[in-house]
Amino acid sequence: MTRRIIGPFNRVEGDLEITLDIDGGVVREARVNASLYRGFEQILLGRPALDAISITPRICGICSVSQSVATVAALADAFAIKPAPNGQLGINLIHGAENLADHLTHFYLFFMPDFARPVYSNKPWFAEVERRFAAKTGLGAQAWLVARARLLHVTGILAGKWPHTLAVQPGGLTHAPDDGELMHLRSILADVRDFLQNTVFGTTLERIVELDRRPALDDAIEASLAAAGDFGLFGAVARDLSLENLGLGYDRFMSFGAYHGEGGALFAPGIMDGGAPLALDPNVFSEDPSHAWLMGDVAHPLDGETLPYADRVDAYTWCKAPRVEGRPVEVGAVARQLIADQPLIRDLIGKGPANVFARVIARLLESARIVLAMEDWAARLQAHASVCVETGGADQTSGIGVGLVEAARGSLGHWLRVENGLIQHYQIIAPTTWNFSPRDKHGQPGPLEFALQNTPVDDDEPTPASVQHVVRSFDPCMVCTVH
Amino acid sequence: MTFNILWLQAGSCGGCTMAALTAQDRGMLAALKPFDVNVLWHPALSLESGQEAVAILQNVLDGKVVVDALCVEGSVLRGPHGSGKFQMMPGTERSMAAWIKDLAQQARYVIAVGTCSAFGGLPMAGGNPTDACGLQYEGDAAGGLLGREFVSKEGMPVINVAGCAPHPDWITETLSLLAAGRLTRERLDVRARPRFFADHLAHHGCSRNEYYEFKASASQFSQLGCMMENMGCKATQAVGDCNLRSWNGAKGGCPDAGFPCIACTSPGFETPKGSFQETSKRAGIPVGLPVDMPKAWFMALAALSKSATPKRVLNNAASDHVVVPPARENES
Numbered sequence: 001m002t003r004r005i006i007g008p009f010n011r012v013e014g015d016l017e018i019t020l021d022i023d024g025g026v027v028r029e030a031r032v033n034a035s036l037y038r039g040f041e042q043i044l045l046g047r048p049a050l051d052a053i054s055i056t057p058r059i060c061g062i063c064s065v066s067q068s069v070a071t072v073a074a075l076a077d078a079f080a081i082k083p084a085p086n087g088q089l090g091i092n093l094i095h096g097a098e099n100l101a102d103h104l105t106h107f108y109l110f111f112m113p114d115f116a117r118p119v120y121s122n123k124p125w126f127a128e129v130e131r132r133f134a135a136k137t138g139l140g141a142q143a144w145l146v147a148r149a150r151l152l153h154v155t156g157i158l159a160g161k162w163p164h165t166l167a168v169q170p171g172g173l174t175h176a177p178d179d180g181e182l183m184h185l186r187s188i189l190a191d192v193r194d195f196l197q198n199t200v201f202g203t204t205l206e207r208i209v210e211l212d213r214r215p216a217l218d219d220a221i222e223a224s225l226a227a228a229g230d231f232g233l234f235g236a237v238a239r240d241l242s243l244e245n246l247g248l249g250y251d252r253f254m255s256f257g258a259y260h261g262e263g264g265a266l267f268a269p270g271i272m273d274g275g276a277p278l279a280l281d282p283n284v285f286s287e288d289p290s291h292a293w294l295m296g297d298v299a300h301p302l303d304g305e306t307l308p309y310a311d312r313v314d315a316y317t318w319c320k321a322p323r324v325e326g327r328p329v330e331v332g333a334v335a336r337q338l339i340a341d342q343p344l345i346r347d348l349i350g351k352g353p354a355n356v357f358a359r360v361i362a363r364l365l366e367s368a369r370i371v372l373a374m375e376d377w378a379a380r381l382q383a384h385a386s387v388c389v390e391t392g393g394a395d396q397t398s399g400i401g402v403g404l405v406e407a408a409r410g411s412l413g414h415w416l417r418v419e420n421g422l423i424q425h426y427q428i429i430a431p432t433t434w435n436f437s438p439r440d441k442h443g444q445p446g447p448l449e450f451a452l453q454n455t456p457v458d459d460d461e462p463t464p465a466s467v468q469h470v471v472r473s474f475d476p477c478m479v480c481t482v483h
Numbered sequence: 484m485t486f487n488i489l490w491l492q493a494g495s496c497g498g499c500t501m502a503a504l505t506a507q508d509r510g511m512l513a514a515l516k517p518f519d520v521n522v523l524w525h526p527a528l529s530l531e532s533g534q535e536a537v538a539i540l541q542n543v544l545d546g547k548v549v550v551d552a553l554c555v556e557g558s559v560l561r562g563p564h565g566s567g568k569f570q571m572m573p574g575t576e577r578s579m580a581a582w583i584k585d586l587a588q589q590a591r592y593v594i595a596v597g598t599c600s601a602f603g604g605l606p607m608a609g610g611n612p613t614d615a616c617g618l619q620y621e622g623d624a625a626g627g628l629l630g631r632e633f634v635s636k637e638g639m640p641v642i643n644v645a646g647c648a649p650h651p652d653w654i655t656e657t658l659s660l661l662a663a664g665r666l667t668r669e670r671l672d673v674r675a676r677p678r679f680f681a682d683h684l685a686h687h688g689c690s691r692n693e694y695y696e697f698k699a700s701a702s703q704f705s706q707l708g709c710m711m712e713n714m715g716c717k718a719t720q721a722v723g724d725c726n727l728r729s730w731n732g733a734k735g736g737c738p739d740a741g742f743p744c745i746a747c748t749s750p751g752f753e754t755p756k757g758s759f760q761e762t763s764k765r766a767g768i769p770v771g772l773p774v775d776m777p778k779a780w781f782m783a784l785a786a787l788s789k790s791a792t793p794k795r796v797l798n799n800a801a802s803d804h805v806v807v808p809p810a811r812e813n814e815s
Contacts, residue, residue, distance in 0.1 A: 006533045006573075008573040009532055009574075010532050013497045014492070017574055033573070036494060037613065038569070042609055042610075043608045043610075050759070053759075055605065058496055058647065061496040061499065064498060105504075109527065134530075135528060135529055136528055145513065146510075149731075150508065153731055153733065156730055156733030159740050160733065161730040163498040164498060167741060167742055169704045171704060171705075173705065174741030175739075176705050293568075308563060391703075392703070
């Protein structure tokens, strides 16, 4: 048995170190260290309740709007405020823009460059992958950054600067778009659609969202390859490297439900356990700090606290281990689409675990679904209807609130208690806290730790490519994890 | 001559990098192309991971590679008890603070990207649980990680591209100026922010200008009026050409999108007097008045302009869209 410590693990958002115990050419055990602590939950205590809207987005410059939306959902829950429906459409638009930006930034800048590593230089697809995806020079990434900037004009129009807008408030959105801006939004979305159709998929979004079975996916990948789509290129690489056999996680998934509106969530909430759907019950959540440099014992997020304790025995990370009835769950696009009953993802996973291939396919498929949803929201957004309800009449002096939303990387929850107008309690469980959690007091590994087991590694590679594919397939956001 | 950039993320949210990737609607690397810039390593952009990345940093420490610009994003976390353990550089058993301190000695220029690495930023709020600071400031006090007297190899203090997040162009234009050898000490303001953006107030070019002139104020979010009187807007006190530039393709920054300036380019913005979204007042008068205007004059002018406010401005200020269009009296 040899031990290998890998870090700094880059092209993830934030700080990550992985310890691998290797024997017989495979990973036997993995330990994930989120190596940064910033103390946001401590910082929030004692502040006026609405200050959270300025503070929590700064947990994460990548999922900044997700943090806004979660904070505002918790505050609206605590004070019994319902946002203006027209404002909710605008919020969904900026949230969708951010999530789409995250998905494709992950694909072009973080995940795909690993296939342009020298270790793959004898592969038939290498030259094309290098041309499209090589770090810093890949043409795909350059095209994406132009499209990404254009996409983020949606946030410019509706939310001013990004990251770290204050446009999302408990009453709705702060900016009522005018007639001209509504049309401008639709022009932007047309360009975004063009990028996805011409560059990512090489086919229409409608064809992608209707994929329902593995054979249909294989056909779509072939068609995309023929049309020089990056989706097809990924499909060819994935087939050659058998990415569907890599990074097998737990067969338990969770989603809080994404993009809320008057008719409920666009992607339904729930839990999927070994293929069996279960209702989502946040009362059975807990966070276990037994392997984190943090104080305390297992507790529900409305009871627990987050206080550093650097000398804790057996600790190896700043991340707690969140569990559902004591069990780890995987979150993210693959969980969201599975629980939303998307037929292709259901077919790819069956009753079993996700894998590197399914995680990436789910993210790309969801990207197509987000664009279609954004087109719908933009068409429904009104120029002369209120975007923000008056909240002055609501009692904002005390309350308990829970905000459960989906960030690009999965389920994000904020739990808070306000007394005399001031925040007395605030706990956050971020998506990667679920996925990259350490062992709990029963020794159960977190989802990534579990998924890394049995990963084949080459003795000559100090930072094995296989391990990098598994880690990055989760699209980790470490800055959210450790807030 | 190639201009080598080394970029590290200290206790950051990653938002400064995310902003930089929108620069000039094509991203930082494309914007810097004419300046022969080479990125030695960037946590979000580089291929090298693990030992490959550590080797790059070690080569810099050993003097084998010249770093022209060391860019640091995020607060330096010195705790607990001065150990720096709140942020260890993964794979090295050394704190990020120690790495930055050593690498800064090797750099021709050191750039604090964002208010966190400039002044300490948001992690300093709430009693500063991680003992966070900036590279050369701790809040408004010179010092920080590198100390008041630090100058990089070119004799410059740490250059503070403040903002949370900064405008992406502030980042790329600062780096371009350095690569072109055209940023001198005289072109930095008293807190070492490049003057090309810090010579302005965030107030300049605010699209709510007319409401400000007439003190026609918003009292609820989404209303069009000026946000200084009630909603905490500090644009008349914070530096930055925020509202003279386009942000993400739209007209201006924060006030244009309907929320107050929280002075994110300023040290101490993370701990406002009172709350972020409400104006602190004493005897009904905002505590924070325009940065260099005598209080008595401000009061007198405010009273005068309030008495002269056109009905159009007054009505529109309390609405989420223009309800009274501009017109001469005989046209209305």
